[in-house]
Amino acid sequence: MTTFELEPQTLARSCHEALILATLAHGPRHGYQLALEIEDRSEGSFRFNHGTLYPILHKLESNGLIDGSWAEPAGKRKRRQYGLTAAGRKHLNRLRDAWSAYFESLFNIIGRSEP
Amino acid sequence: MSRFNIFLHRTGERLALPKATRSLILVEIAADLEDLFNHYVQQGLSEDEAAARAEEKVDMSDEALVELVRIHSDARGWTDRIVRRAQPFGERIAMALIVLFFIVASALEHGVRPLAHLTGFAWPIFGILLALLVYFIVQMARFSDHQSPRRLRDSLATPLFLGAASLVVGFAGTGIELYRTLMRMAANPEHSGPLFAKAILGSTATLAIALLVTLAAGVAWFFLAGRVARLEDDVARTFMEVK
Numbered sequence: 001m002t003t004f005e006l007e008p009q010t011l012a013r014s015c016h017e018a019l020i021l022a023t024l025a026h027g028p029r030h031g032y033q034l035a036l037e038i039e040d041r042s043e044g045s046f047r048f049n050h051g052t053l054y055p056i057l058h059k060l061e062s063n064g065l066i067d068g069s070w071a072e073p074a075g076k077r078k079r080r081q082y083g084l085t086a087a088g089r090k091h092l093n094r095l096r097d098a099w100s101a102y103f104e105s106l107f108n109i110i111g112r113s114e115p
Numbered sequence: 116m117s118r119f120n121i122f123l124h125r126t127g128e129r130l131a132l133p134k135a136t137r138s139l140i141l142v143e144i145a146a147d148l149e150d151l152f153n154h155y156v157q158q159g160l161s162e163d164e165a166a167a168r169a170e171e172k173v174d175m176s177d178e179a180l181v182e183l184v185r186i187h188s189d190a191r192g193w194t195d196r197i198v199r200r201a202q203p204f205g206e207r208i209a210m211a212l213i214v215l216f217f218i219v220a221s222a223l224e225h226g227v228r229p230l231a232h233l234t235g236f237a238w239p240i241f242g243i244l245l246a247l248l249v250y251f252i253v254q255m256a257r258f259s260d261h262q263s264p265r266r267l268r269d270s271l272a273t274p275l276f277l278g279a280a281s282l283v284v285g286f287a288g289t290g291i292e293l294y295r296t297l298m299r300m301a302a303n304p305e306h307s308g309p310l311f312a313k314a315i316l317g318s319t320a321t322l323a324i325a326l327l328v329t330l331a332a333g334v335a336w337f338f339l340a341g342r343v344a345r346l347e348d349d350v351a352r353t354f355m356e357v358k
Contacts, residue, residue: 030146030147030150031143031147032146032147032150032151032154033150035172036154049172049174050144050147050151050172050173050175051172051173051174051175051176051179052175052176052179054140054143054144054175054179054183055179055182055183055186058140058183058186058187059182059186062186077142077145077146077149078142078146079143079146079150080142080143080146
């Protein structure tokens, strides 16, 4: 697997990508479900504005990391649903490794809080 | 009428994208707005508060809109404009007549004789033509199979690539053929005239075939891109119907 390093200027975007890909690893979701689930699971630490969500989703889709499809639940409006692709799963693993390494380096410097 | 029509209209005005693409993005946003609205209503907010909260949550900054437009415009905006620009029946007929004129004029002028003068570089060009035919047949089958417009659009680069490949082979072949001939002429100056004439004949015949294959690839792309654009418009129109 190729090494993947986080760039300081794209940390926020990379974090958003990791959150979205990791959430989609549990199964396909709609845009609003993604945002609410990330907010819930992070207990409010990661609040997603949908306005910032669409460009990230569409970019991930154009890069082949997620796959968008239209679903039409009975009696409801058509919805765009996103699922993780095989390439997306690989990319998620690279992001996991990169973020682990990043935080390890960070804590090596700042240390853990003392009891 | 959706309660979010004004919001969606305002967002749509800020999205400088082809109509079909813009419509599909707005349909996606509309569904999320409705879901968020229902979510906030379930949380106990009044309908007005829930609607305002949902709009606030989905509202896109100028930067986000620019990013979205950039993602959907890559190498596509101008091709979309070309294809949609030439939708009128008269323009399509005019284009078909121009192509037909090239083919008929070439055949009337030279008959099939140019084929006898072709250089070895014509073979890869015929291979490209065969690939183009296979691609076209497969694409037409995919159209009748009702595949998603997105998947059909993803494969539209193929005829452009084949057309460019034909041009590259044609021009490179001409260059190499002329170089070889010049080397032969240098070695046999007394046969320079016939050697040069043969090289020019072979190269121009091969180049003409390469150009015709590129033209065919362009026409195939134009035809298929037009069908994909119409399919996208149909999908967008269906999706924009307010439930």
